[in-house]
Amino acid sequence: METKKNLNPELDHLLDDLMNYLDEIITQSKDKPGALIPLLQEVQKKYGYLPKIAIKKISHDLNIPFTEVAGVVGFYSFFSTTPKGKNVIRVCQGTACYVRGGNELLSAVKSKLKIDVGGTTKDQKFSLETGRCFGVCGLAPVMTINDEVVQRAKPSNVGEILKQVKE
Amino acid sequence: MVTLQINNQSVTVPEGTSILEAAKSIGVKIPTLCNFEKHEAKGACRVCLVDVEGARAPIASCAMPVNAGMKVQTNTKSIREARKFVLEMLLSEHDGDCKVCDRNEDCELQALAFEMGIKTIRYEGEKTYKHIDDSTPALVRDSGKCIKCRRCVTACAEIQGVGSLFPQGRGFQSIIGPAFGDDLNTVACVQCGQCGAICPVGAIVEKDHIQGVWAALDDNTKTVVVQTAPAVRAALGELFDYEPGTRVTGKMTSALRELGFNAVFDTNFTADLTIIEEGMELLSRLKNVLVDKKPAALPQFTSCSPGWINFVEFYYPQFIDNVSTCKSPQQMFGALAKTYYAQKIGIKPEDMVVVSIMPCTAKKYEAQRPEMATNGIPDVDYVLTTRELGRMIKQAGIDFRNLPDGEMDAPMGIGSGAADIFANSGGVMEAAIRTVYEIVTGRELPMEQLHVEPLMGLKGLKKASLTITGTVPAWSFLEGVEVKVGVAHSLSNARLLMEAIKQGETFHFIEVMTCPGGCISGGGQPRFTDDSVREKRIKAIYDEDEAKTLRKSHENPQITEIYKEFLGEPLGKKSHHLLHTHYHLKDDLKSDK
Ligand code: SF4
Ligand code: SF4
Ligand code: SF4
Ligand code: FES
Numbered sequence: 001m002e003t004k005k006n007l008n009p010e011l012d013h014l015l016d017d018l019m020n021y022l023d024e025i026i027t028q029s030k031d032k033p034g035a036l037i038p039l040l041q042e043v044q045k046k047y048g049y050l051p052k053i054a055i056k057k058i059s060h061d062l063n064i065p066f067t068e069v070a071g072v073v074g075f076y077s078f079f080s081t082t083p084k085g086k087n088v089i090r091v092c093q094g095t096a097c098y099v100r101g102g103n104e105l106l107s108a109v110k111s112k113l114k115i116d117v118g119g120t121t122k123d124q125k126f127s128l129e130t131g132r133c134f135g136v137c138g139l140a141p142v143m144t145i146n147d148e149v150v151q152r153a154k155p156s157n158v159g160e161i162l163k164q165v166k167e
Numbered sequence: 168m169v170t171l172q173i174n175n176q177s178v179t180v181p182e183g184t185s186i187l188e189a190a191k192s193i194g195v196k197i198p199t200l201c202n203f204e205k206h207e208a209k210g211a212c213r214v215c216l217v218d219v220e221g222a223r224a225p226i227a228s229c230a231m232p233v234n235a236g237m238k239v240q241t242n243t244k245s246i247r248e249a250r251k252f253v254l255e256m257l258l259s260e261h262d263g264d265c266k267v268c269d270r271n272e273d274c275e276l277q278a279l280a281f282e283m284g285i286k287t288i289r290y291e292g293e294k295t296y297k298h299i300d301d302s303t304p305a306l307v308r309d310s311g312k313c314i315k316c317r318r319c320v321t322a323c324a325e326i327q328g329v330g331s332l333f334p335q336g337r338g339f340q341s342i343i344g345p346a347f348g349d350d351l352n353t354v355a356c357v358q359c360g361q362c363g364a365i366c367p368v369g370a371i372v373e374k375d376h377i378q379g380v381w382a383a384l385d386d387n388t389k390t391v392v393v394q395t396a397p398a399v400r401a402a403l404g405e406l407f408d409y410e411p412g413t414r415v416t417g418k419m420t421s422a423l424r425e426l427g428f429n430a431v432f433d434t435n436f437t438a439d440l441t442i443i444e445e446g447m448e449l450l451s452r453l454k455n456v457l458v459d460k461k462p463a464a465l466p467q468f469t470s471c472s473p474g475w476i477n478f479v480e481f482y483y484p485q486f487i488d489n490v491s492t493c494k495s496p497q498q499m500f501g502a503l504a505k506t507y508y509a510q511k512i513g514i515k516p517e518d519m520v521v522v523s524i525m526p527c528t529a530k531k532y533e534a535q536r537p538e539m540a541t542n543g544i545p546d547v548d549y550v551l552t553t554r555e556l557g558r559m560i561k562q563a564g565i566d567f568r569n570l571p572d573g574e575m576d577a578p579m580g581i582g583s584g585a586a587d588i589f590a591n592s593g594g595v596m597e598a599a600i601r602t603v604y605e606i607v608t609g610r611e612l613p614m615e616q617l618h619v620e621p622l623m624g625l626k627g628l629k630k631a632s633l634t635i636t637g638t639v640p641a642w643s644f645l646e647g648v649e650v651k652v653g654v655a656h657s658l659s660n661a662r663l664l665m666e667a668i669k670q671g672e673t674f675h676f677i678e679v680m681t682c683p684g685g686c687i688s689g690g691g692q693p694r695f696t697d698d699s700v701r702e703k704r705i706k707a708i709y710d711e712d713e714a715k716t717l718r719k720s721h722e723n724p725q726i727t728e729i730y731k732e733f734l735g736e737p738l739g740k741k742s743h744h745l746l747h748t749h750y751h752l753k754d755d756l757k758s759d760k
Pocket of ligand 3: 317343362367371
């Protein structure tokens with residue numbers, strides 16, 4: 001498959017790398033039945049997400065329609081098509097946190113960052129995810145920034161908390 | 168064979184038959200929404216529930232093979248209620264309004280709701296995500312009306328070998344559509360409309376051109392001419408309760424006149440012209456290769472079917488030079504209407520509006536291609552599907568069934584029987600062979616009824632070969648040459664043919680029609696089309712051909728006239744300018760699917 005460098009500028013520096021890597025892993029598993037999902041998993045593991053161009057190449061080389069591969073990617077929650085931000089925020093939606101306002105906390109983070117769960121801010125600084133109980137229910141509602149726990153977070157403090165995260 | 172009981176009646180069917188099919192064989196109808204024709208049952212909709220003795224819950228009959236001794240009930244109180252519940256759930260999510268829906272005339276969901284006697288919607292559920300995708304020239308998708316039956320997924324992947332539609336996402340949030348829920352113009356969809364032809368509801372329909380056509384007809388400054396493709400006359404009647412396969416050419420002509428078109432012409436006229444131009448193109452490619460030892464792309468591919476052109480551009484771009492440079496009959500017609508005919512009646516091309524009636528949705532795409540314009544003016548302005556024409560006739564209050572038979576106008580209203588068969592898979596090839604054989608040998612094609620038997624019918628991939636002997640001097644280089652032709656319909660079969668060519672199988676001429684059986688079951692034809700309907704329409708087309716005395720393109724007197732008066736000679740300068748084109752590669756993001 002021919003690729004053009006300017007297809008997706010954000011990928012420029014990764015492109016050669018990615019294509020070589022894909023060629024290598026696709027050649028290894030191309031003729032095995034059920035090669036698709038393991039291939040996607042490998043790429044996801046290495047890059048943290050599935051760039052569209054990689055999905056296109058896999059679709060092309062495995063001879064599976066792009067739309068069908070996209071459907072498979074979208075079906076499993078462990079696949080993501082957006083690169084993760086520098087800082088990953090998780091808001092707990094477990095029962096204890098929920099009862100003590102975890103939902104409002106999530107809404108506040110969403111509206112502050114202007115992204116949905118699973119999304120990444122335009123400046124790539126933050127990604128937002130949810131979790132089910134981080135095991136610190138006594139401190140509910142809880143959110144984490146990378147591996148650091150923020151306890152008794154209040155929706156009204158969200159702005160302040162996010163501001164303190166380093167560039 | 169397996170014997171079972173359905174509604175206390177004994178029935179014997181081959182092993183592997185579904186309960187649904189077994190019931191059908193004894194005249195017991197079970198409602199269905201997702202299942203269609205011979206395609207593997209997906210069991211997605213669950214309205215086909217039946218009661219099987221010993222089973223804990225009702226069973227989806229389309230996906231359940233029969234067992235010996237099975238006792239099935241299809242019409243008990245609990246089954247009626249179970250089906251009704253399934254339908255009520257579908258309706259509670261459904262985001263559509265029948266009164267203003269394109270499918271109000273033939274929606275399977277609406278019909279089923281009526282049949283089951285659903286009077287109120289008892290549950291108000293969360294509505295299906297609604298997004299209207301009108302990104303392509305041919306189709307409009309409305310996800311709010313989609314019932315996720317996946318028929319379109321099967322049609323696109325299995326019949327067409329394209330795979331532009333697939334479930335995206337998970338659970339209730341999932342939608343059926345192109346990659347990542349994006350619009351159809353982001354994937355390599357060929358615009359054939361087979362997905363919309365098979366969709367039970369109004370989730371995929373053709374883009375409306377009716378409004379534009381009414382506006383043109385109401386505009387006194389415009390001369391509005393209409394052309395009709397051959398497949399339309401074998402199917403339009405179905406919209407007025409005629410049996411499939413009833414020919415309504417004469418009534419259709421009268422209806423078009425009553426609608427107010429200034430001239431009613433026949434795409435068959437330019438189908439005949441296509442045969443002359445494309446036949447000569449083939450002969451000149453053969454001469455290049457055989458005599459002048461110059462390279463020329465062989466096999467030559469027919470270029471009448473715009474979905475097929477898209478398919479080559481997306482999936483086999485290395486074969487783009489094999490596609491005949493001839494525009495399709497629809498586009499040749501438009502180009503000539505706005506030059507030859509416009510001059511004849513003394514009007515400017517910009518004051519003429521050309522409307523086509525086509526069995527096809529991809530023709531809407533074709534008409535707006537930049538390659539399909541002459542001096543910046545599009546050859547064809549509006550393309551109505553057969554279904555849209557039916558609607559216009561109804562809107563105008565025309566009593567179709569009682570119309571007299573009309574005749575088409577001169578000078579572009581005569582078509583040979585060879586042009587009629589453009590509607591059937593194998594027909595373009597047969598028409599070309601009728602003419603080319605006679606040009607090369609000076610004799611009529613020596614075949615029963617002029618038919619090339621091996622190229623007829625619903626077989627997906629058809630081949631024939633013909634050894635040429637007794638040539639006239641001008642074509643003596645073809646003496647003894649065995650000409651090999653291949654015919655495919657539906658793009659999954661076209662793919663098989665293309666792969667055979669890639670593997671080195673020799674052909675000189677290839678005909679591909681995008682839709683199953685040819686244009687007779689195009690994406691714009693009356694619903695619902697299955698093989699039994701296809702066969703009837705195919706027969707109607709061959710009947711139309713055989714009923715004519717004029718059955719060869721080169722004998723069409725209007726064709727002789729247009730070369731004499733206007734075009735000069737086949738493949739000449741004027742033909743080149745008006746009737747031929749070159750296709751371009753699509754952008755590479757899409758061309759690798
Ligand atoms: S798709 Fe059918 S049920 Fe839905 S609005 Fe249209 S006609 Fe009515
Ligand atoms: S128009 Fe044809 S190619 Fe496009 S999505 Fe529908 S079936 Fe597939
Ligand atoms: S678009 Fe139509 S055919 Fe496709 S899944 Fe939805 S309802 Fe079924
Ligand atoms: S027709 Fe059987 S599940 Fe849809």
